[in-house]
Amino acid sequence: MDLLRFATAGSVDDGKSTLIGRLxxxxxxxxxxxxxxxxxxxxxxxxxxxxxxxxTDGLRAERxxxxxxxxxxxxxATPRRKFIIADTPGHIQYTRNMVTGASxxxxxxxxxxxxxxxxxxxxxxxxxxxxxxxxHLVLAVNKMDLVDYSEQVFQDIVGSFYxxxxxxxxxxxxxxxxxxxxxxxNVVEKSDTMPWFKGSSLLYxxxxxxxxxxxxxxxxxxxxxWIIRPLSQEYHDFRGYAGRIAGGVFKPGDAITVMPSGxxxxxxxxxxxxxxxxxxxxxxxxxxxxxxxxxxxxxxxxLVKANNPPEASQDVEAMxxxxxxxxxxxxxxxxxxxxxxxxxxxxxxxxxxxxxETLHKKEGASALGMNDIGRISLRTAAPLFYDSxxxxxxxxxxxxxDPGTHETVAAGMIV
Amino acid sequence: xxxxxLDHLDQIEAEAIYILRETAAQFQxxxxxxxxxxxxxxxxxxxxxxxxPARIPFPLLHVDTGHNFTETIDYRDSFAEKLGARLVIGxxxxxxxxxxxxxxxxxxxxxxxLQTVTLLDTIESQKFDACLGxxxxxxxxxxxxxxxxxxxxxxxxxxxxxxxxxxxxLFNGRYHPGEHFRVFPLSNFTEMDVWxxxxxEGIELPALYFAHEREVFARNGALLAVADCVPMLETExxxxxxxRFRTIGDITCTGAVESTASNLDEVIAEVAxxxxxxxxxxxxxxxxxxxxxxxxxxxxx
Ligand SMILES: Nc1nc2c(ncn2[C@@H]2O[C@H](COP(=O)(O)OP(=O)(O)OP(=O)(O)O)[C@@H](O)[C@H]2O)c(=O)[nH]1
Ligand SMILES: [Mg+2]
Numbered sequence: 110m111d112l113l114r115f116a117t118a119g120s121v122d123d124g125k126s127t128l129i130g131r132l133x134x135x136x137x138x139x140x141x142x143x144x145x146x147x148x149x150x151x152x153x154x155x156x157x158x159x160x161x162x163x164x165t166d167g168l169r170a171e172r173x174x175x176x177x178x179x180x181x182x183x184x185x186a187t188p189r190r191k192f193i194i195a196d197t198p199g200h201i202q203y204t205r206n207m208v209t210g211a212s213x214x215x216x217x218x219x220x221x222x223x224x225x226x227x228x229x230x231x232x233x234x235x236x237x238x239x240x241x242x243x244x245h246l247v248l249a250v251n252k253m254d255l256v257d258y259s260e261q262v263f264q265d266i267v268g269s270f271y272x273x274x275x276x277x278x279x280x281x282x283x284x285x286x287x288x289x290x291x292x293x294x295n296v297v298e299k300s301d302t303m304p305w306f307k308g309s310s311l312l313y314x315x316x317x318x319x320x321x322x323x324x325x326x327x328x329x330x331x332x333x334x335w336i337i338r339p340l341s342q343e344y345h346d347f348r349g350y351a352g353r354i355a356g357g358v359f360k361p362g363d364a365i366t367v368m369p370s371g372x373x374x375x376x377x378x379x380x381x382x383x384x385x386x387x388x389x390x391x392x393x394x395x396x397x398x399x400x401x402x403x404x405x406x407x408x409x410x411x412l413v414k415a416n417n418p419p420e421a422s423q424d425v426e427a428m429x430x431x432x433x434x435x436x437x438x439x440x441x442x443x444x445x446x447x448x449x450x451x452x453x454x455x456x457x458x459x460x461x462x463x464x465x466e467t468l469h470k471k472e473g474a475s476a477l478g479m480n481d482i483g484r485i486s487l488r489t490a491a492p493l494f495y496d497s498x499x500x501x502x503x504x505x506x507x508x509x510x511d512p513g514t515h516e517t518v519a520a521g522m523i524v
Numbered sequence: 525x526x527x528x529x530l531d532h533l534d535q536i537e538a539e540a541i542y543i544l545r546e547t548a549a550q551f552q553x554x555x556x557x558x559x560x561x562x563x564x565x566x567x568x569x570x571x572x573x574x575x576x577p578a579r580i581p582f583p584l585l586h587v588d589t590g591h592n593f594t595e596t597i598d599y600r601d602s603f604a605e606k607l608g609a610r611l612v613i614g615x616x617x618x619x620x621x622x623x624x625x626x627x628x629x630x631x632x633x634x635x636x637x638l639q640t641v642t643l644l645d646t647i648e649s650q651k652f653d654a655c656l657g658x659x660x661x662x663x664x665x666x667x668x669x670x671x672x673x674x675x676x677x678x679x680x681x682x683x684x685x686x687x688x689x690x691x692x693x694l695f696n697g698r699y700h701p702g703e704h705f706r707v708f709p710l711s712n713f714t715e716m717d718v719w720x721x722x723x724x725e726g727i728e729l730p731a732l733y734f735a736h737e738r739e740v741f742a743r744n745g746a747l748l749a750v751a752d753c754v755p756m757l758e759t760e761x762x763x764x765x766x767x768r769f770r771t772i773g774d775i776t777c778t779g780a781v782e783s784t785a786s787n788l789d790e791v792i793a794e795v796a797x798x799x800x801x802x803x804x805x806x807x808x809x810x811x812x813x814x815x816x817x818x819x820x821x822x823x824x825x
């Protein structure tokens with residue numbers, strides 16, 4: 110069955126978790142014992158109604174504070190599709206967890222509180238979604254029950270979001286839906302409280318929206334993850350290269366080049382895990398390849414097609430989201446992890462910082478602080494084999510790791 | 525243009541395989557936590573596929589409470605032999621005998637929470653730096669928050685309020701001496717996915733998962749198996765019923781459900797129609813609202 114991964118986004122308390130709870134509840138994806146547990150917790154807490162946000166806010170600290178701290182993953186299916194939901198936190202302090210949840214999503218639901226309209230955190234999350242190349246957005250104008258289900262309020266918010274979004278270059282479509290997560294209006298069923306709204310319910314949209322996935326099927330890229338040498342009687346000479354196809358299509362017989370060594374050979378066979386032979390392999394398949402010639406290949410190398418190689422360079426330009434309390438410094442040294450490769454990297458220059466409110470570039474900044482987004486140039490100890498993130502999410506992304514604390518301090522997207 | 529698309533089972537399989545290989549590549553000395561339950565069986569099956577035609581490059585680790593169904597132990601031994609995998613056993617009984625932990629008393633006693641100490645002791649003595657677990661995010665609300673690569677401090681503790689960001693398919697398995705990781709390749713599998721995968725792959729399961737006759741008694745809304753390690757109260761009565769298990773942990777906390785589902789098709793139909801979560805029969809989760817999170821913070825699976 111078809112699979113859609115989507116994430117929620119938007120400011121704190123706009124109703125993201127309540128919406129996911131409502132979506133699960135109204136689509137009958139909640140088990141009786143889960144519902145009873147949530148009813149009991151709500152009663153103990155003195156909530157006036159059953160608090161459906163408790164279905165995803167599962168941590169003790171989240172339940173105590175009534176906010177989401179870390180992303181929760183939930184699963185449900187309708188006869189049309191399977192869904193993996195990432196319910197992310199709205200609080201600015203936990204932006205890194207929002208980015209975590211959004212990094213694997215094909216679609217984002219940006220929630221807005223109808224009373225408050227578009228605020229800075231809405232813009233931040235919309236900007237991050239765009240940066241991550243989430244091409245499909247739903248603008249969910251929530252809490253319509255608190256504004257008398259007013260069409261005017263809805264239209265004003267949609268208008269100002271479109272104005273902001275005109276600068277989000279990766280977004281292919283925006284679908285505005287007015288709803289009340291609390292009451293379930295326009296979540297699973299269309300509601301007669303808003304007869305002026307001619308669009309479909311949120312669930313219907315999620316079931317039918319065409320996303321086409323994010324994979325690149327053009328540029329053949331196979332980062333070697335692990336070498337398989339059984340050294341057994343039966344497979345005495347077997348030497349297989351295991352990994353996940355990061356781009357393009359590979360077939361047995363294809364001429365390939367190994368980066369960085371530059372040696373060329375042909376693919377002998379491609380096996381699925383467990384051994385079944387394949388005629389062709391494409392993302393996101395995990396496979397094992399054998400080659401015609403014995404070549405020295407190790408983890409971190411990349412098999413590509415000779416006529417269409419990736420960039421190979423020690424200098425990269427990238428947009429980064431900074432996650433650490435310790436600001437990023439120019440000349441700062443980090444470990445960089447890109448596909449299956451790890452190398453050292455030094456920040457050459459912080460080119461500019463993005464002003465979230467206006468999307469203007471602030472040049473001349475000296476450091477990138479927690480939750481800041483900016484453009485940097487990096488120099489790596491070993492060459493990276495990459496494509497722009499725009500072209501390929503898997504070969505265009507990296508993370509930076511603090512060599513002292515081992516924390517993941519940044520997400521990077523190669524320009 | 526041909527369309528390159530994968531069925532959802534193929535997608536989550538490819539993801540799990542990627543995680544298993546990444547674990548082998550990033551860590552010095554990983555182990556696969558094998559309980560004999562369906563999730564760890566599926567995980568071990570995936571590991572065998574991930575490294576084909578070589579053997580799984582790490583051992584299976586079973587934390588044995590001493591209160592396991594004999595079917596589980598038999599299955600464990602023959603499964604490990606079939607895979608050609610080394611089996612490491614951490615014994616809760618040994619932890620009790622050596623005074624590392626004290627056994628709970630009374631009819632509601634369970635060795636479930638004692639397992640954490642045995643697990644952490646075994647990780648330390650064997651110098652494991654990553655333990656692959658079969659936990660799934662759909663199982664429980666704290667598990668829904670867990671990363672694929674989940675960091676544990678030098679006390680084996682999970683800090684859910686301060687997890688490392690985890691982006692795309694880039695996993696950061698770096699740690700300081702004494703720390704370790706838990707890795708969850710099945711994170712994105714649901715209970716239904718696991719059953720459909722078992723069916724698709726023709727994986728053999730312990731007979732406990734299918735309907736059979738057994739002496740059981742009712743406690744806290746669950747049916748517990750009659751066994752030496754679960755003393756019954758005066759008021760509790762043993763009855764013979766046709767039951768099966770939806771999850772398998774140790775005998776003291778694993779509840780059975782009444783069922784006539786005797787093959788995979790019937791089990792899948794039953795799972796599809798179920799109105800209770802599979803862990804609804806687990807006494808260990810009922811101890812408090814955040815029982816799972818609390819145990820996981822301490823270092824539980
Ligand atoms: N009246 C009304 N209240 C709502 C609606 N949706 C959510 N709320 C309330 O808004 C508050 C915040 O809801 P949450 O779902 O926790 O918000 P959130 O966006 O998940 O917040 P964070 O995850 O912390 O960013 C709760 O008190 C909800 O009951 C709605 O449609 N109408
Ligand atoms: Mg929330």
